[in-house]
Amino acid sequence: MFKNKLVRFFIFLLCNFAALGLGIFLMQDGPRTNWYLELNKAPWTPANWVFGxxxxxxMVFFSFYMTKLSFQYQFLxxxxxxxxxIQWILNVEWNFLFFNKHLVITALFAIIFLWLLIGYFTFEYKKKLRLYTLFILPYLVWMTIATSLNAYIVFNN
Known part of the structure; x- marks a missing residue:
């Protein structure tokens, strides 16, 4: 059953969107709270709709990436x-730390670790995945931007 690429893709897609859903649940109304709205945010902060x-x-691209990677090794x-x-937990945890608990410094450490982990995925497996490495690049770029946004808030509030 797990030898089918489509099945593995949907497993990763389900897991990735579960992380997004849980993250949204844990951050509650974070982006719409007075606390967040009154923060001094980076000038390059995208509009709210861009995040979703x-x-x-x-997560769709990362699902393709993980599917291809899972066929380079045993599925489990x-x-x-x-x-x-670890990537899944850090992704969910950041929302809780930043938006729910307002622990912006702790969240910064979590997002830096997540950025490093996505960087590890990108460069550790690029020889095996070759062109499929392009599927993780949006994640790495976005984590770079997100880390800079979190760092700006830490250093300017």
């Missing part, structure tokens, strides 16, 4: 599962 659109596209390869799980 970007994350949706990123221990290292890949651990790395993917």
């Amino acid at each position: 659109t970007a994350w949706s596209a990123i 390869d221990k290292k890949l599962i651990i790395l993917y799980t």
Whole structure:
């Protein structure tokens, strides 16, 4: 059953969108609260609608990436599962730390670690995945932007 590419893709897609959904649930109304609205935010902060659109596209691309990567190794390869799980937890956790608990410094450390992990995925597996590495690049670029936005808030509030 798991030897089918479409099945694996939908498993990753489901897991990735579950992370997005849980993250949204945990941040509650964070982006619309007075706390967030009154923060001194970076001049390059995108409009609110960009975040949902970007994350949706990123998770689709990341699902393609993980599907291809999972065929380069055993489907339940221990290292890949651990790395993917850490990525999943950090992705969800950041919303809770930043928007719910207002722990912007702790959130910055979480997002830096997530950025490093996505960078690791990108460069560790590029020789095996070749052109498929392009599917993770939007995630890496977005994490670079998101990390800079979080850092700006830490240093300017």
